[in-house]
Amino acid sequence: MRAAIFDALAREDKPASAYDIADSVSRARGKRVAPNSVYRILDLFVSSNLATRVESANAYIANAHPGCLHDCIFLVCKTCGEAKHVDDDALTGNVRKRAANEGFVADRPVIEVLGTCARCAA
Template sequence: MSARALPYRPHNHDTCVTQALTDARTICQDRNARLTPTRERVLELIWQSHKPLGAYDVLAQLSDDGHNAAPPTVYRALDFLQQNGLVHRIASLNAFIGCTHAGEHHTGMFLICQGCGNVLELTAPSVSGAIKAATEAESFALDDITLEIAGLCPRCQSERGEEGKTGAPGNE
């Protein structure tokens, strides 16, 4: 599918949402999987920012939309989206983020900004290759790889640097 803009760089975010929904419709059609209006709306909510959303955040937004959804409905929708490679679960945050490589088998690697909360899905074939080689060397049957890397995005680094220059509290 198509490449997406980086979450911490200015971009037309509506394009991210539109492309994610287009990709989802194509993938579900190709797989003969049913992308119901609720599943599509959940995916749209997940893509409305680059910050991961928990199931209850999604439920609250659905309720605000006037949907009479219960937690099992949201969990089933998220499960469907995850099974079809349209979202990833960020375990450390117990939340979900849209997949920027929808429809492709890939290693889930995520840069999680501890400042703004944005998440960037990272592509690093050499990292996943090294992990696969290490697991094979241990005769370990690898099922899935998910890496979550916490730190600061360039924008938050810059903002912290500016705060430090002005003598902001906590930056002594």
């Protein structure tokens, strides 16, 4: 079940919701998979760094670099839904530092830029 869900997520080129993944796994297996159990497994992938949540899209994307811990930044296209993943450890490190200066204990900074991708803007 986990492998089927991960395969479905890895095949998506855009952030996918638990419902999208439940649909594609249900189709592939020929039997209905409940979005609730997909949701639980996706959260498990996030906590083990195999997937990242794109908060503004309420969706998930397979982690491009599961071996390293970045605070991923996503550029989310409002036209085609693509989420381009960029890393900038200096920038996210500054956000963490700023939070720490306030005595704030950060879990993770969520930095998502909403707009139009280069392809859709052309």
